[in-house]
Amino acid sequence: xxxxxxxxxxxxxxxxxxxxxxxxxxxxxxxxxxxxxxxxxxxxxxxxxxxxxxxxxxxxxxxxxxxxxxxxxxxxxxxxxxxxxxxxxxxxxxxxxxxxxxxxxxxxxxxxxxxxxxxxxxxxxxxxxxxxxxxxxxxxxxxxxxxxxxxxxxxxxxxxxxxxxxxxxxxxxxxxxxxxxxxxxxxxxxxxxxxxxxxxxxxxxxxxxxxxxxxxxxxxxxxxxxxxxxxxxxxxxxxxxxxxxxxxxxxxxxxxxxxxxxxxxxxxxxxxxxxxxxxxxxxxxxxxxxxxxxxxxxxxxxxxxxxxxxxxxxxxxxxxxxxxxxxxxxxxxxxxxxxxxxxxxxxxxxxxxxxxxxxxxx
Amino acid sequence: xxxxxxxxxxxxxxxxxxxxxxxxxxxxxxxxxxxxxxxxxxxxxxxxxxxxxxxxxxxxxxxxxxxxxxxxxxxxxxxxxxxxxxxxxxxxxxxxxxxxxxxxxxxxxxxxxxxxxxxxxxxxxxxxxxxxxxxxxxxxxxxxxxxxxxxxxxxxxxxxxxxxxxxxxxxxxxxxxxxxxxxxxxxxxxxxxxxxxxxxxxxxxxxxxxxxxxxxxxxxxxxxxxxxxxxxxxxxxxxxxxxxxxxxxxxxxxxxxxxxxxxxxxxxxxxxxxxxxxxxxxxxxxxxxxxxxxxxxxxxxxxxxxxxxxxxxxxxxxxxxxxxxxxxxxxxxxxxxxxxxxxxxxxxxxxxxxxxxxxxxxxxxxxxxxxxxxxxxxxxxxxxxxxxxxxxxxxxxxxxxxxxxxxxxxxxxxxxxxxxxxxxxxxxxxxxxxxxxxxxxxxxxxxxxxxxxxxxxxxxxxxxxxxxxxxxxxxxxxxxxxxxxxxxxxxxxxxxxxxxxxxxxxxxxxxxxxxxxxxxxxxxxxxxxxxxx
Numbered sequence: 001x002x003x004x005x006x007x008x009x010x011x012x013x014x015x016x017x018x019x020x021x022x023x024x025x026x027x028x029x030x031x032x033x034x035x036x037x038x039x040x041x042x043x044x045x046x047x048x049x050x051x052x053x054x055x056x057x058x059x060x061x062x063x064x065x066x067x068x069x070x071x072x073x074x075x076x077x078x079x080x081x082x083x084x085x086x087x088x089x090x091x092x093x094x095x096x097x098x099x100x101x102x103x104x105x106x107x108x109x110x111x112x113x114x115x116x117x118x119x120x121x122x123x124x125x126x127x128x129x130x131x132x133x134x135x136x137x138x139x140x141x142x143x144x145x146x147x148x149x150x151x152x153x154x155x156x157x158x159x160x161x162x163x164x165x166x167x168x169x170x171x172x173x174x175x176x177x178x179x180x181x182x183x184x185x186x187x188x189x190x191x192x193x194x195x196x197x198x199x200x201x202x203x204x205x206x207x208x209x210x211x212x213x214x215x216x217x218x219x220x221x222x223x224x225x226x227x228x229x230x231x232x233x234x235x236x237x238x239x240x241x242x243x244x245x246x247x248x249x250x251x252x253x254x255x256x257x258x259x260x261x262x263x264x265x266x267x268x269x270x271x272x273x274x275x276x277x278x279x280x281x282x283x284x285x286x287x288x289x290x291x292x293x294x295x296x297x298x299x300x301x302x303x304x305x306x307x308x309x310x311x312x313x314x315x316x317x318x319x320x321x322x323x324x325x326x327x328x329x330x331x332x333x334x335x336x337x338x339x340x341x342x343x344x345x346x347x348x349x350x351x352x353x354x355x356x357x358x359x360x361x362x
Numbered sequence: 363x364x365x366x367x368x369x370x371x372x373x374x375x376x377x378x379x380x381x382x383x384x385x386x387x388x389x390x391x392x393x394x395x396x397x398x399x400x401x402x403x404x405x406x407x408x409x410x411x412x413x414x415x416x417x418x419x420x421x422x423x424x425x426x427x428x429x430x431x432x433x434x435x436x437x438x439x440x441x442x443x444x445x446x447x448x449x450x451x452x453x454x455x456x457x458x459x460x461x462x463x464x465x466x467x468x469x470x471x472x473x474x475x476x477x478x479x480x481x482x483x484x485x486x487x488x489x490x491x492x493x494x495x496x497x498x499x500x501x502x503x504x505x506x507x508x509x510x511x512x513x514x515x516x517x518x519x520x521x522x523x524x525x526x527x528x529x530x531x532x533x534x535x536x537x538x539x540x541x542x543x544x545x546x547x548x549x550x551x552x553x554x555x556x557x558x559x560x561x562x563x564x565x566x567x568x569x570x571x572x573x574x575x576x577x578x579x580x581x582x583x584x585x586x587x588x589x590x591x592x593x594x595x596x597x598x599x600x601x602x603x604x605x606x607x608x609x610x611x612x613x614x615x616x617x618x619x620x621x622x623x624x625x626x627x628x629x630x631x632x633x634x635x636x637x638x639x640x641x642x643x644x645x646x647x648x649x650x651x652x653x654x655x656x657x658x659x660x661x662x663x664x665x666x667x668x669x670x671x672x673x674x675x676x677x678x679x680x681x682x683x684x685x686x687x688x689x690x691x692x693x694x695x696x697x698x699x700x701x702x703x704x705x706x707x708x709x710x711x712x713x714x715x716x717x718x719x720x721x722x723x724x725x726x727x728x729x730x731x732x733x734x735x736x737x738x739x740x741x742x743x744x745x746x747x748x749x750x751x752x753x754x755x756x757x758x759x760x761x762x763x764x765x766x767x768x769x770x771x772x773x774x775x776x777x778x779x780x781x782x783x784x785x786x787x788x789x790x791x792x793x794x795x796x797x798x799x800x801x802x803x804x805x806x807x808x809x810x811x812x813x814x815x816x817x818x819x820x821x822x823x824x825x826x827x828x829x830x831x832x833x834x835x836x837x838x839x840x841x842x843x844x845x846x847x848x849x850x851x852x853x854x855x856x857x858x859x860x861x862x863x864x865x866x867x868x869x870x871x872x873x874x875x876x877x878x879x880x881x882x883x884x885x886x887x888x889x890x891x892x893x894x895x
Contacts (some may be wrong), residue, residue, distance in 0.1 A: 069702075075487065121575075122577060194578070202572075202581070312577045312601065312608055326765065
């Protein structure tokens with residue numbers, strides 16, 4: 001065997017890569033799409049139904065939650081009717097579903113605005129935070145996991161284990177407070193809570209709701225810089241949590257890949273260790289990592305309630321929690337729908353990426 | 363690949379930290395406050411019934427009168443320059459000041475007053491009862507509120523009420539006067555402009571609403587040349603910061619001027635911090651223990667009286683609540699017309715055991731206490747649980763969130779309940795109607811007062827409450843409420859516990875922030891800031 005023999009980028013044991021040999025079935029791509037769409041709709045319907053039922057069985061009167069302790073009976077009756085609670089449960093759910101189909105998620109009993117408008121206001125703040133946190137988690141977590149796997153049971157692995165354990169087990173609320181105490185109040189390295197300094201409030205007209213994008217569109221670079229400065233600390237806190245999880249999973253997947261025969265073959269062929277680890281082993285480990293990353297990102301997009309509270313971040317998590325505590329079911333169902341769509345969509349994207357990255361799953 | 367990732371990471375962090383040391387003290391003309399604004403859901407005065415909303419509209423609008431915490435029998439005239447009473451106390455005539463203008467520039471006239479008060483009754487939102495209790499309803503209100511001329515208006519009630527009650531009710535936030543032309547221009551489907559006014563302002567107050575981004579901030583700008591004097595501040599910014607610890611850090615760092623939701627521990631810690639002052643002001647909110655009279659044991663007079671001797675009022679106020687509340691054993695807060703200061707009860711298990719023995723409960727009894735699981739209420743509950751045990755009463759605390767416990771309480775399904783109550787306007791009837799009045803104890807009663815919720819019906823107390831409502835002499839009226847408080851204090855399902863205090867902390871530069879007992883008595887107009895040296 002010559003020294004220059006190339007190793008294919010993805011080499012798997014034969015028994016795993018053997019394609020099914022049963023006949024030549026005709027491919028029907030539309031069937032896959034319809035089937036996925038069906039799963040998508042059924043999942044969301046189930047999610048809404050469960051949320052709706054839970055919202056109705058909890059021992060909280062949504063009318064009282066909205067009109068408060070001191071309202072009289074006439075005000076109570078008027079509010080109950082206005083909220084549609086005088087109708088049978090099934091009718092209430094049907095009305096909600098019809099609204100969803102037409103893009104009307106109802107009016108929030110607490111804020112008095114259309115739920116869709118509320119979500120359009122709060123969700124961009126969560127997306128900005130979650131995306132940067134995800135980026136930080138990815139950029140730190142994947143290399144850390146790889147290094148830990150290649151230095152198994154050595155110092156880097158032990159360090160990662162401790163760092164991950166802290167990130168994974170320490171409450172993000174506590175981490176957030178400590179981060180604020182040290183980097184904001186103590187060292188003064190970071191901007192404070194909120195999305196932006198008071199001087200910049202209202203400077204940039206809201207177009208998309210994404211402050212970074214709106215500031216860039218408006219050419220307000222100082223606003224953009226300030227918004228980023230406010231974003232970095234909560235994103236680091238959330239990113240640390242994501243990093244811990246991604247690093248642990250990367251390590252696990254990498255250890256599995258590095259023990260495979262094709263790695264042994266590559267080493268025997270004289271391929272450089274860097275190429276083996278970062279291209280071939282990581283290339284294969286990336287396939288299951290896609291699911292991990294998608295689920296982590298979905299979790300972040302759901303809104304990190306406690307982090308949002310500590311950093312006075314007006315995101316979806318805080319909105320959903322406040323709505324839940326006030327038994328504002330339109331808002332809860334609307335936000336749940338958005339979270340559900342986000343999760344299911346990310347899952348579908350992950351599935352598609354899976355197929356691109358791993359031909360065996362096509 | 364590793365190098366590329368590290369470079370990308372460094373670029374991201376570098377860009378993010380580009381403007382990092384964003385320490386930003388507000389200029390002297392701008393006051394920045396951090397406050398939990400989760401209760402801010404509307405700014406329409408016809409609907410506002412929450413603390414934050416009440417505070418904000420008090421600075422956006424003016425009313426005919428303002429309650430007078432110093433002399434509660436004599437409310438101040440604000441938009442009303444003078445008033446007269448006719449028809450044996452049924453008809454009130456008000457003369458409107460000529461110098462008041464709305465933010466739009468229009469002068470305030472009698473038509474605006476009539477429109478604003480009629481609007482409240484027609485919209486019939488939660489706090490509308492403050493006006494409809496005088497016999498106003500959608501059918502009669504247009505006749506009962508009459509414009510006499512541009513500066514005079516009359517209000518006819520269904521019967522004669524105590525003038526102090528009427529004037530104090532007209533000092534409530536619901537009686538704020540709106541700019542009718544501006545509001546009418548935004549009416550949709552006969553909604554009296556409600557949909558628009560929830561998120562806007564149309565008043566004659568010293569401030570106008572600049573912007574409200576729910577969940578983020580609310581900005582008020584001062585009205586220049588306001589008849590009461592141009593406010594020292596040009597702008598007030600309320601930032602929605604819900605975590606008290608975050609508020610404290612922002613205050614220490616100088617990013618805000620005031621932190622409005624700090625706990626006693628944080629206030630204590632900040633008291634010795636250079637550059638920060640801590641403030642405390644009495645609030646009209648009361649904490650009480652409600653005993654459901656549908657419970658056979660609690661319905662015994664001996665038990666009701668025994669429980670009063672099983673609470674260490676002062677110890678809880680001093681040691682647990684740390685200055686955020688004071689012991690108070692009557693149903694009127696300090697400073698309200700007719701309020702007395704009697705506090706006969708203290709922790710005395712022997713006295714309690716004797717009363718329980720009289721009630722046939724020598725061995726005590728087991729009971730549950732529905733408790734809102736907020737730190738402060740839980741502290742109170744645990745302290746009461748401990749002292750009740752000394753009298754042989756074994757209390758099981760049943761925690762829940764506020765909506766859960768409130769639902770149970772309003773349905774009369776509780777046993778013991780720690781409640782809090784704040785008057786809707788600064789008049790003793792607001793509290794008497796809650797704690798003492800229950801004309802119908804049936805499950806389908808129209809008025810579900812606190813007395814109803816606790817299943818308590820006392821004919822003599824009802825009669826005295828009704829009599830006090832129509833007493834025109836403030837001295838006699840005050841005496842009647844004194845008698846009512848003593849009656850409720852001696853034997854009723856209510857054990858009054860504490861009167862709340864409002865605690866907050868501010869940078870030393872903040873001056874003259876006045877916080878009254880009601881949330882709508884916080885006036886930004888008087889506040890000023892000294893420039894940093």
